Amino acid sequence: MSKLQPVRGTRDIFGDDMRRFSHVVRIFERLAQAYGFDEISTPIFEFTEVYKRTLGETSDVVTKEMYTFEDRSGDLLTLRPEYTAGIARAYMSGGMAQAGVSRLFGWGPMFRHERPQKGRFRQFHQLDAEIIGAAEPAADVDLLALAWQLLSDLGISDRIVLHLNSLGDQESRLAYRAALTAYFADHVDALSEDSRMRLQKNPMRILDSKDPGDRALLPDAPQIADYLNERSRAFFETVCAGVKSLGIPYIHDQRLVRGLDYYSHTAFEFVTDALGSQGTVLGGGRYDGLIEMMGGPSTPGVGWAAGIERLAMLIDEPPAPMRAVALIPMGDAAEKQALVLARDLRAAGLRTLMDYKGNMKKRLNRAAKADARLALIIGDEEVARGAVVVRDLDHSTQKDCALWAVHDQVRMMLAAPPIADISPAASRDVIDAEQP
RNA sequence: GCGGGCGUAGCUCAAUUGGUUAGAGCGCCUGGUUGUGGUCCAGGAGGUUGCGGGUUCAAGUCCCGUCGUUCGCCCCA
Numbered sequence: 001m002s003k004l005q006p007v008r009g010t011r012d013i014f015g016d017d018m019r020r021f022s023h024v025v026r027i028f029e030r031l032a033q034a035y036g037f038d039e040i041s042t043p044i045f046e047f048t049e050v051y052k053r054t055l056g057e058t059s060d061v062v063t064k065e066m067y068t069f070e071d072r073s074g075d076l077l078t079l080r081p082e083y084t085a086g087i088a089r090a091y092m093s094g095g096m097a098q099a100g101v102s103r104l105f106g107w108g109p110m111f112r113h114e115r116p117q118k119g120r121f122r123q124f125h126q127l128d129a130e131i132i133g134a135a136e137p138a139a140d141v142d143l144l145a146l147a148w149q150l151l152s153d154l155g156i157s158d159r160i161v162l163h164l165n166s167l168g169d170q171e172s173r174l175a176y177r178a179a180l181t182a183y184f185a186d187h188v189d190a191l192s193e194d195s196r197m198r199l200q201k202n203p204m205r206i207l208d209s210k211d212p213g214d215r216a217l218l219p220d221a222p223q224i225a226d227y228l229n230e231r232s233r234a235f236f237e238t239v240c241a242g243v244k245s246l247g248i249p250y251i252h253d254q255r256l257v258r259g260l261d262y263y264s265h266t267a268f269e270f271v272t273d274a275l276g277s278q279g280t281v282l283g284g285g286r287y288d289g290l291i292e293m294m295g296g297p298s299t300p301g302v303g304w305a306a307g308i309e310r311l312a313m314l315i316d317e318p319p320a321p322m323r324a325v326a327l328i329p330m331g332d333a334a335e336k337q338a339l340v341l342a343r344d345l346r347a348a349g350l351r352t353l354m355d356y357k358g359n360m361k362k363r364l365n366r367a368a369k370a371d372a373r374l375a376l377i378i379g380d381e382e383v384a385r386g387a388v389v390v391r392d393l394d395h396s397t398q399k400d401c402a403l404w405a406v407h408d409q410v411r412m413m414l415a416a417p418p419i420a421d422i423s424p425a426a427s428r429d430v431i432d433a434e435q436p
Numbered sequence: 437g438c439g440g441g442c443g444u445a446g447c448u449c450a451a452u453u454g455g456u457u458a459g460a461g462c463g464c465c466u467g468g469u470u471g472u473g474g475u476c477c478a479g480g481a482g483g484u485u486g487c488g489g490g491u492u493c494a495a496g497u498c499c500c501g502u503c504g505u506u507c508g509c510c511c512c513a
Contacts, residue, residue, distance in 0.1 A: 005486095008504070060511050064437065082513090110513080115437075118506070119513080126513060194510070210509080258512090269512090280513060307513030330471065364473035379471060393473070 009114070009122025020312035021125070023319065025107055027153050028127045028306075032105035035146045037129060040104045042086040044111075048078040054085045054293055056202075056261030065112040079111035082260075083128040084287065084303050085294075091132050092296040101133040107308065119278035119310045127282075127311075130303035132291070137235050140266045140286060140302050141242030147270060147282055147304055148248045156272070156314045160281060162250035163269045164243065166236035167204075167257065168228045170264065170289065176227035177203060183221050190217055207255040223254055232265065239266055258283070262290040266302065275310055282306035323418070324351040325410060326367035326393075330360065330379040338378055341388070341406065348407065350414075368393055374413055376406070394418050 006012060013021055032039070048068050055062050067079035080086050087104055096102045107127045114120060129146055131139045144162070151157040167173055180203045184191060191199065192211040199206065206214055207221070228236065243250055258267045267285035275281070284304025291299040325345060329338035338354065345352040353370055355363045360377070367375050377389040377398075388406050391398035392413055401409040 005504070065511085112512080114511075115509095116505080117508085120511095121513095124513065205511090208511095260512095277508065278512075283513065305513060310513060328472090359469090360471045361469070361473070364471095366473085368473045375473085377472075381471090389472090391472075396473085398472085 007122070009116040009120075011121065016318075017312065019318040019321070020315060021308055023315065024154060024308050024311045025127070028105075028107065028150055031146060031150055031153065032129060035103070035129075035142070037103040037105040037146075040087060040090065040106045041108065042083070042090050042106065043080075044109060045077045045079050046086055046089060048076040050085050050089050050294070051078050051081060054088070054260075054262050054290055055082070059260055061112065061260070065114055067111045067113055081110055081112045083108075083110065083126055083305055084130060084262075084290070084301075087128070087130050087303075088132070088287075088291050088294060088296075088301065091299075092291065092294065097133070097297065097299065101131065101139075103129075103131050105129045117276070117278060119275045119307070119313060121309060125308040126305040127308060128303065128305045130301060132301040132303075133299055134302070135288070135300040137238040137266075138242065140239045141246070143284070143302055143304060144239075144243055144248060144268065145246050147284075147306070148246065150306070151270060151282070151311075154311060154315050156281075156311070159274050159314065160270050160272045162243070162248055163253035163256050163271055164240065164250045165253050165256040165267045166224065166228060166232060166239075166265055167263055167267050167285070168224065168232040168265065169235075172224075172228045172232045173264065175229075176222065176224050179222040179227060180204065180206075184217070187217050190214075204257040207257055218255070225254060235265055258285055262287040262293060264288050268304070270306075272314060274314060278310065280307075281310045281314070320371070322351040323373035323414070324353045324367075324370060325414075326353040326355060326363075326370065326372040326375045328355055328360065328363045328367065328375055328377045330377070331383070333380065333383045334378040337383055337403075338376075341376065341378075341403075344407070345410070350410070364391075364393075373418065374410060376410075392416070 029039075048066070051066065052062055061081050066081055069077060071077055083106065087106070091097060091102060091104075105128060108125060109123050110126050111123055113122060116122060127150075129143060131143060148157065148162070151160055168176065181199065184195070184199050184203060184206060188196060188199070190213055191206070192209065192214050195206045195209050195211065195214050198209075207218065209215065225233075240250075240252070256267055256269060263285045265286040265288065269280045269283040271279045272281055273279060282304055283306075284302070286300070286302045288298075288300040290301060291297070327338045327342050329335040342352050342354050353367065353372060355366055358366070364375060372393055375391040375393055377391060382388055386403045388401050388403055389398055390401050390406070390409050390413060395416075399409065399413075
């Protein structure tokens with residue numbers, strides 16, 4: 001292999017991968033519109049402070065995963081590792097706060113300097129949906145409904161379960177954190193090395209440790225649910241009730257915590273077992289403290305992000321592109337005519353392929369390989385009498401057609417069932433009936 | 437950032453205990469067919485065996501490094 005390779009953890013997306021990718025994005029855009037979200041696009045880099053302040057100094061993203069660099073004017077910039085902080089920043093700098101509740105969606109590349117694995121890249125892409133300015137649990141439910149419908153429309157919801165938890169408000173969280181710290185402090189000797197670090201930085205993360213020793217301590221550990229204050233408990237119950245009425249299957253996963261500092265109340269992940277250890281396909285939660293943390297007015301918010309690559313890996317075959325019409329001009333005069341014909345067919349929205357070289361056999365061959373449905377053959381004879389041969393590549397039938405009637409003829413033949421939809425016997429009949 | 441597996445043609449894979457000119461299928465190109473495709477037949481192109489070093493008379497094969505990839509840890513989409 002040559003040195004011309006993409007940077008580690010990045011990749012070119014084309015062919016089947018690109019079709020899957022686009023399909024995911026298209027379904028998302030359509031749904032987000034239906035749910036009343038407005039599209040937003042934010043820069044793929046921000047001042048480093050935007051992420052440092054909001055994600056938490058001790059988070060993995062900030063301590064070891066950011067692509068940070070100094071630009072020519074000496075500003076410290078970071079390629080966005082996630083979408084929410086950038087959108088929150090845009091919300092403030094764009095004066096959206098005056099407009100009341102903002103329902104925003106977007107998608108694009110994210111960058112994290114991690115060890116690549118299946119379903120994990122250094123440049124990856126996320127779908128993102130946020131509701132900023134709504135403090136009500138109904139907003140959380142609304143967002144979960146969008147997420148679930150997305151997974152359903154992609155045809156993958158049967159392989160995915162919603163893990164739902166509440167981290168409570170600030171008060172609840174601090175109380176729980178204190179209790180948790182006290183509990184684990186009594187068992188420091190039994191903790192793994194990683195978890196001893198977590199105990200210092202973010203004790204809640206010990207809860208989702210995979211270390212057997214750590215896990216043995218969990219059954220007796222304090223549970224977040226027992227530390228939720230009345231407000232937080234009511235909030236969570238409303239969210240759960242909404243999820244239930246929507247018929248979204250979920251489990252209350254008390255060990256679900258999120259790595260970023262800005263989360264409160266609702267936290268959730270949609271998880272599949274089909275992607276190895278990268279099972280989370282969509283995740284998010286409520287971040288009531290985020291905007292204040294960034295220096296703005298106290299503003300509630302909820303949101304989620306989904307990995308496009310991970311979703312694309314889970315879906316079945318994406319829809320095939322439109323069957324094409326292939327133009328096969330033979331000779332100079334024919335080529336001129338084909339040029340105009342191609343322009344008109346394309347203007348009419350038909351996928352039209354134009355082949356430039358080779359004998360008829362090769363051109364027909366290429367047309368068939370490109371999955372064209374029809375071939376329009378124009379040679380000197382046809383030019384001379386103002387006609388075109390329209391060949392149905394599925395049925396191996398063809399018709400002579402006057403130039404002025406080509407559009408109608410093409411439409412008619414495209415409307416006929418493709419070969420896949422008719423029985424072999426019927427296909428033979430057609431050929432017998434129409435083959436010259 | 438840490439640990440394990442794997443890198444041979446565009447793709448999927450062969451190549452005996454280290455042995456001489458690294459093969460096959462698929463795909464691609466050309467011809468058989470001067471204007472009729474998918475089948476068939478014949479031919480062709482395509483490789484610094486990821487890269488670098490080492491051991492050896494001899495390395496695709498063994499050793500070291502490196503890059504990539506993959507699985508797990510960490511964490512997440």
